[in-house]
Amino acid sequence: MAKPDAVTEALTRVLADSYALYFKTHAFHWNVTGPTFFSLHEMFAAQYNEVWTALDEIAERIRALGGTPPSGPSALGRYATIAEAEGNLEANAMVRELYAGNQAALKTIKAALAAAQKAGDEATADLLITRTEAHDKHAWMLKSTLAD
Numbered sequence: 001m002a003k004p005d006a007v008t009e010a011l012t013r014v015l016a017d018s019y020a021l022y023f024k025t026h027a028f029h030w031n032v033t034g035p036t037f038f039s040l041h042e043m044f045a046a047q048y049n050e051v052w053t054a055l056d057e058i059a060e061r062i063r064a065l066g067g068t069p070p071s072g073p074s075a076l077g078r079y080a081t082i083a084e085a086e087g088n089l090e091a092n093a094m095v096r097e098l099y100a101g102n103q104a105a106l107k108t109i110k111a112a113l114a115a116a117q118k119a120g121d122e123a124t125a126d127l128l129i130t131r132t133e134a135h136d137k138h139a140w141m142l143k144s145t146l147a148d
Contacts, residue, residue, distance in 0.1 A: 102142065
């Protein structure tokens with residue numbers, strides 16, 4: 001494997017955080033209960049499906065740049081800043097965790113965007129701007145759902 005440059009390294013972190021957020025969102029989709037079950041179940045499904053599609057785009061961009069994306073959960077976990085959920089959470093706690101996860105993903109994406117812009121890599125920058133828009137929307141929807 002070629003030595004990763006700053007852009008592929010940053011994209012690998014985006015991929016790892018995206019995968020962690022995908023898995024957490026999907027798990028919450030399976031496990032949410034309570035009076036807001038249906039609306040949260042549906043919202044979580046829409047969000048994890050959107051992130052799932054992005055995972056392939058991010059990994060393929062890493063390959064296009066000559067890098068090799070991590071190929072397993074433990075390898076991805078070494079790069080992720082988003083932790084797994086602990087325990088069986090109630091619905092509002094799930095929403096709070098996903099809101100925080102999207103904020104963490106945005107931080108990782110913005111760092112990668114800065115690296116891409118510094119390198120003059122417009123294609124990667126475009127991908128990361130699209131990811132910023134998606135996570136901004138996910139965060140807004142989650143925050144708007146909170147009861148408190």
